[in-house]
Amino acid sequence: MFTNIFRKKAAEAALAAGPSAQYDLHGIVFTSPAGITAEWLAEPYSFGSAADLGSRLAQIHAEGFGEQRVGEFVLPWADVYSLLRHPEFSAYRTALGIPAESSARPRILSRGAMMDADFTVLVEDWVEVSGRPMRPAPKLTGRVLQAHDTAMLVPESVHELLSELAHFHATQAAERTLAFKEQAFGRIRKLALASGCPVSDYVARTIVLTPDRLRMSLDRRGEGDTRLIEVIPGFEDAPAGWIQQFDRLPLQDSYNVPDGPALVRVVITPEVKAVLAEVKRMPGRRVAGARAEAFARNPFALLGESAHNVLDPAEFEEALEAAGIRLETFQPHIERGPAGEVQRVGLLIEAHGAASVDSEIAWFEAPAELERFTDKLDRCIEDGSQCVTWSGHELEIVGHSPDHLAQLRVSLREWRCPRLWTATEVLDLGNYSDRISGIGVETSFVVPVIARNDEGQGWFPDNVTLGFRVDDPEAPSPRSIVPITFGEIPSLRQSVDVAAAAGLPDVRLPGLEAAVPIADARRAVEALERAQVDLLRREFNPGNGGKPEDARTRLVIKRNLEEVDYTEQRAEALAMPPGRAPVVPLSMRSGIALKPHQQVGVAWLQHLWQESPTRCRGTVLADDMGLGKTLQLLTFIVSCFEAEPELPPALVVAPVALLENWRNELARFFEPGTLPLLLLYGDTLRELRVSRQELDEDLKHQGITRLLKKNWVGESRLVLTTYETMRDLEFAMASQPWSVMVCDEAQKIKNPAALVTRSAKKQKVRFRVACTGTPVENTLADLWCLFDFVQPGMLGALSHFSRTYRQPIEAKTPEQVGRVEELRKIIEPQILHRLKTDVVRDLPAAVEDEACKALPMSPYQHRLYEGALNALREQRDTNPSAQLQALQAIRKICSDPHGHAERETRSLPVQRLVNESPKLGWLVHHLKSLAADRDEDHKVIVFCEFRELQLVLQRVTAAFFGFAPSIVNGDTSADPRASENRQQLIDAFQRKPGFNVIILSPLAVGFGVNIQAANHVVHFTRTWNPAKEDQATARAHRIGQTRMVHVYYPGVVSEQFPSFDVRLDQLLSSKRKLATDILNGCSDLKAADFADFG
Known part of the structure; x- marks a missing residue:
């Protein structure tokens, strides 16, 4: 029967596998619908019903499976079994017509004895799991059994057995020597037993092992010169007495090895014998000393050429590892x-x-x-x-x-001869700015303490303890902590305000023994107020404030808080002469031309630079977003170095996301090598930090260990670093002279008590630039702090400044109004503030859509909104925290009703999400109209700060438009060396031709992101601050934008209830108007702004 099976022609044995495939002796044959099979695989969706099959075959062929032939694709049986083992392609089984696995097994019997010339092994019949023969006898086509009109694939182990039998029968009788028959019989018997095939008595009783691979076990003893390694050769199913027989006898072609009552015949192949011969040459199968080391390093060299075919390198490495040899x-x-x-x-x-x-x-x-x-x-x-x-x-x-x-x-x-940093060098005040008063622990200050009661729980009011800690190294109890409650915060604020109004330098807070400086107390109270709001919003970040600052040895600064401790003179007349033209650097790339307003900005910077350091020490560049502040500053810095090549390097301090933007702008607008650049963050920073071995013992004793290598700047002319690096490495940074220092996004240094602010003011700089579009965010103290950095002493001490000046919105009396104008005149020569609408004539307008602000609530949303509004009314007379929580719930219901009410939104049908969320329904409808306008290549930014809602927006967009828009959040990497960083995602969005959508968090695009390809900006969720919204919109509406930008603030309304979205829009619009005067600032909305809502 077996002989007949393997003598059938493939054509005669063909068995249909489906409308386009057949099984034959070689494999599964798929008939191509195209004359050239490659055309089918290349364009499968051009062939109707054969499209799915063609696309799958194309995928597996790309992975190396199958063969293309004229008019057909053949999947050999070996490839079939490989596919079924593949983690991804195993799911293709049904689509490729691969039958289910058969449980039937062939019964193996032999005829004659191995000594006989006509000895053979064959398949007698096929049996079921029960052992009964299959009736009628099945038909085997290739590796498919056909029985009872059912096709079943034999298991892979049976496939290997059938392949070994085929090899035996394909060998001519004259070539079937005893050795050949023993080796073939041993392999067939092993495969039959391993696959669960029944065998005849002779096959079962005649145990012949023909190992073609060896396994080496190793036993290691001793170390170094006394090391000894014993080599123990073995093989699969080796009988227990094998190694004793091998040691007792000279090397044999075969061994009869007792195995209990049975006798196992081990037939040695020539290659296995060659390796065993090398083992025999080792005395007692042992190698020692240097020979043992050589064996462990390269066993194949000692065991001969055949070892490469007989030993599995991976198995031998396992043996080495098991013996403790690596x-x-x-x-x-x-x-x-x-x-x-x-x-x-x-x-x-x-x-x-x-x-x-x-x-x-x-x-x-x-x-x-x-x-x-x-x-x-x-x-x-x-x-x-x-x-x-x-x-x-x-x-x-x-x-x-x-x-x-x-x-x-x-x-x-x-x-052995390192260049040590010594205390004499580091602690020499002559190496630092004149504003440094000494080195030590800075004077007494108060800091807030915000701690969790249960570290395993989150940050929410009931799990938080508040307090003040006073750090005073001279006090008997240098770290006294006074606990307080949320309810006491207003009284603390009142104490600070009363003391400030009275002109007192210090304030005695309830519970504290000693008075503390007004500025420090105000900062601590404000931190607690912010923490209270953030905790109620569930947005509290312990890194944003409240952490006690280390009382480490630092450079002590003259702070100008209660009195003017340090001042730098400024000339009375600093106005730039009319018509002054900028000096454009020679290294600016050809074809680059500054816009008119940028020319004015560069000329203004160059004018003030020429007045430094005796008549002016810096400026505040407060241009509107999108006017090219970075280009203006780079042009200014490059011009300084072209005029004075020996200047000290320039320093730019910025959030990490902006540093790459500075780097890119330099490469974009200036010739290579214009300003040799040092990126003082990331890997470069790690390489430049000193080890403790490079510090003398005195520095280590004082805890001054955060230093950089000597000459760390090298030949660099421009250093880019982060605020945190400047803060942490203040000794290294402050001892380095700088020509120009730019603090980009200078809101980071508006808090006088913050370490980053103090570190910025400690730098030894000729000319300082504070770069921010919002010099006043909350109070005029922000402005004072920026100018205390730029031109120390010009605005006096903070305490006097706060008593003297009010924001324009707060100025009620003629005297107060006069003071505001006085302040404007003082700062005017050193602040440049221009709006896009005033200076950029060719920038298309940003058009705000009004219709989307009044979307009717859905019934589903209406029910949720009503419940939340009732909760707000009930809590109106309770505590502010409950009111704020209710407002947050109302806010979420307006934008994401399902996220508020449903435990899981991923399983909700897309159509339900769209039908029950008016803003989502409006967005889909609007995106459809934009996608249909193919001539305009509309690109849409959707701003949304809530992560779960971002995923809903992505899912809905994919369902309706066939692609999933990228999501960019604040934690997406800003480093272009990362694989999926923010800029790469944005660049891909802008490069894609035609309609496209991207989802951004407004917090992820606070700075350094340009998306001029977008001409639609949707604020799906609103922020609490119009400046942040405008900053987000400015990512698209900025210099370089050639199209009109459409801005949308979708909101929901109800005829029965006041609309939260409408109220929020009114408040933000009002703040936006006030913020046109930079002295008013633009702070976040507070719960009190909604006191009469509902």
């Missing part, structure tokens, strides 16, 4: 500073295990330890050793090891 290589790893000095030395060690290569850097603790290692390595190389042991590692000695030794010795000599 191949470890090494090479020197030397960290150097910018001046080339050795920072530390280590070994990069790679441990080659069975499944992986593990690497680590083993650092030498000191030069003395490195010297001991180099001496030992030298001895081992001289002795011809294969490895050197060190700190538990066995490091292989190879051809490059002498070179590595020489490199380590050179590094040792350099490391």
Whole structure:
């Protein structure tokens, strides 16, 4: 029967697998609907009903499965089984016509004895799981059994058995030697038993093992020169007495090995015999000393050429690892500073295990330890050793090891003589700005304490304890903490305000023994107020405030809080002469032309620079968003260096997201090499930090360890860094002279008590620029702080300034109005504030859509809104926190009713989401109209701050438009070296031709993001601050925009209830109008603004 099966022609054995496929001896044959199979696979959707099959075959063919032939695609049986093991393609089984697996097995029997010339092994019949023969007898076509009109695929183990039988029968009788028959019988018997096939008595009783692979077990004893390794050869199913027979007898072609009552015949193939011969040459199967090291490093060299075919390298590595032998290589790893000095030395060690290569850097603790290692390595190389042991590692000695030794010795000599930072250098006040009064712990100040009662729970009011902590190193109790409640915050605010109004320098807060400076107390109370609001919104971030600042040794600054401790003179007349033209740098790229307002801005900066340092020390650049402040500043800085090449470097401090924008703008507008650049953050910062070995003991004792390498600036002319780096490395940063210092997004330094503010004011700079579109966010103290950085002393001490000046909106009396105008005149020469609408004539207008602000609520939304509004009314007379929570619920219902009411929104049908959320329904309808207008290539930014709602927007867009828009949040990487960073996502959005949508968080685009390709901006959720909304809109409506930008603020309304969206829009619009005067500022809305809502 078996002989007949394998002698059938493929054509005769063909069995239909489906309308376009057949099974034959070789595999599954798919008939192509195209004359050329490649055309079918390349364009499957051009072939109607064959499209799905063609697309699947194209995918598997791309992975190396199957063969293309004229008019057909063949999937060999070996590929069929490989596909079924594939984690992704196994799901293609039904689509490719691969039958289910059969439980039937062939019964194997033999005829004659192996000594007989006509000995054979064949399939007698097929049996069911029960062992009964299948009747009628099934038909085998390739690897498919046909029985009872059902096609079933034999298991892969049976496929291997049938392939071995086919090989046996394809071998001519004259070539079937005894050795061939023994080896073939052994393989067939093994496969039959492994696949659960019934066998005849002769096959069952005749045990012939024909190992074609060996497994080596190793037993290691001793270390170094006394190491000994015993080699134990084995193989799969080796009988228990195998190794004893191998040791007792000379090398044989075959062995009869007792295995209990049975006798197992082991037939050795020529290649296996060659490897066993090498093992026989080892006395007692053992290698020792240097030979053991050589064997562990390269066993194949000792076991002969055949070892590569007989031993599995992965298995041998497992054996090495099991014996505690790992191949470890090494090479020197030397960290150097910018001046080339050795920072530390280590070994990069790679441990080659069975499944992986593990690497680590083993650092030498000191030069003395490195010297001991180099001496030992030298001895081992001289002795011809294969490895050197060190700190538990066995490091292989190879051809490059002498070179590595020489490199380590050179590094040792350099490391022994490091250039230490000394306390004499670091603590010398002559290295710092005149504004530094000393070095030590800064004077007494009060900080808020905001702590969780249960660290395992979140940040919410009931789980938080509040308090004040006074840090005074001279006090008997330097860290006294006074607990307070949320209800006491208003009285604390009143105490501070009363003391400030009375002109007192200090205030005694309830519960504190000592008075504290007004500015510090105000900062602490404001931090608690912000924390209260954020906690109720569930938006509290412990990194935003409330953390006690370290009382570390720092540079102590003259703060100008209660009196003017430090001042820099400013000339009375600083006005720029009319018609002054800017000096355009020669290194600006050809074809780049400054716009008229940018020319004015550069000329103004250059004018003030020429007045520095004796008549002017800096400026506030407060241009509106989108006017090209970065280009103006770069042009100014480059012109300074072209005029004075020996100037100290310039410094730009900015949020990390903006630093890459500075880098890109420099490359875009100026020739390469114009300003050699140092990016002082990320990997570069880590490389420039000093180790403790580069500090003298005095610095370590004082805790001054955050320093940079000497000459860390190198040849750089422009340094870009973050506010946090400037704060943490103030000794290194403040001792470096700077020509120009730019604080971009200078809102970061508007708090006089913040460490970043103080660190900015400690820098030794000729000319300072505070760059911000909102110089006043909350109070005029913001403006004072910026000018205390730019021109210290010009606005006097903060306490006097706060008593003297009011914001225009607060100025009620003629005297107060006069003071406002007085302030304008004082700052006017050193502040430049221009709006897009005033200076950019060719910028298309931004058009606000009014119709979408009054979308009728859905019945579903109406019910939710009514319940939340009733809750707000009930809580009106209770505490502010309950009121704020109700407002937050109302706000969410307006934009995301399902997110408020449903536990899980992912399973809700898309159509229900759209029908029950008016804003979502409006968005889909509007996007459809934009997508249909193919000539305009509309691109839409949808701003939404809630993450779950962002996912809903993405899902709905994908359902209606066939693509999932990217989502960019604040935690998306700003570094272009990351794979999916923010700029890459935005660039992909802008590059895609035609209609496109992107979903952004307004918090992710606070700065440094330009999206001029967008001509529609949808604020799906509103922020609490119009300045933040305008900043978001300005990502599209900015210089370079050639199209009209349409802005949408969708909102919902009800005829029965007051609309929260309408009220929010009115409040934001009112604040937006007031903010046109930069002295008014633009603070966040508060719960009190909704006191009469509802």
